[in-house]
Amino acid sequence: xxxxDLASPIDVAERLNEAIRTLAALPDGxxxxxxxxxxxxxxxxxxxxxxxxxxxxxxxxxEPVRARPPAPSPEAIDRMLPxxxxxxxxxxxxxxxxxxxxxxxxxxxLSARFGVSExxxxxWHAEAVALIAxxxxxxxxxx
Numbered sequence: 001x002x003x004x005d006l007a008s009p010i011d012v013a014e015r016l017n018e019a020i021r022t023l024a025a026l027p028d029g030x031x032x033x034x035x036x037x038x039x040x041x042x043x044x045x046x047x048x049x050x051x052x053x054x055x056x057x058x059x060x061x062x063e064p065v066r067a068r069p070p071a072p073s074p075e076a077i078d079r080m081l082p083x084x085x086x087x088x089x090x091x092x093x094x095x096x097x098x099x100x101x102x103x104x105x106x107x108x109x110l111s112a113r114f115g116v117s118e119x120x121x122x123x124w125h126a127e128a129v130a131l132i133a134x135x136x137x138x139x140x141x142x143x
Contacts, residue, residue: 019083020102094128
């Protein structure tokens, strides 16, 4: 594994967040095959009366459009690959917390999911990031 000059757990957490968001922003080429679109009838365009009725039902507001995240840079993809390998050093619960926080899941939602206090989930997150930082430091000293 290449040596990393990550000085603190904060740097490790930022790098993990970047890697997980980079992975989420990559296009998924298999998605269309897994959805089995080939067996469905094509969607019909709604009539103008139906569109107007939908618009009135929403109070005149158009339907919000979900924007895809911008495509990641090649440098971000190169940083992503070794960074995601760090997750193998964690147990399942720690990985779940790291992934959820990278996707901006709030502490209170995580605490409800695990059935513990928000402070406990924050401690798990901090312990996971510190474990990775320690492992990176010992790997850098050994190299």
